[in-house]
Amino acid sequence: MSSSRRSRTRRAGSSLSSTSSRSISEDQISELLSKLQALLPESQTRNGAHRGSAARVLQDTCSYIRSLHQEVDNLSETLAELLSSADVTSDQAAIIRSLLM
DSSP states (O other): OHHHHHHHHHHHHHHHHHHHHHOOOOHHHHHHHHHHHHHHHTSSSSGGSSSHHHHHHHHHHHHHHHHHHHHHHHHHHHHHHHSSSSSSSSSHHHHHHHOOO
16 A cells, blocks of 8 residues: 555544544434424424424424514514604614614
8 A cells, every 4th residue: 555545544534533523422412402492482392392303393493493584574674664754753763773783
């Protein structure tokens, strides 16, 4: 075996061992899923189940994030309408903008 092949083999072996040392155990995944599920509102978890499959937790999390994005969009539209209305003075609009930054 040539020296360049040996060094490539050595590097590949060392990268595999460093990759496996970075892997997450099933217990750690389970703990992370539990923490993620705890962040979801009760109405977002299906049937109020405390423990679900990983796929279910991830689906619920994605749904919740989508609903938060929609809520932000709706609130942004409402705020834009309020700021453009004649009832809001430029001083009030400046205060609102500064609070949002």
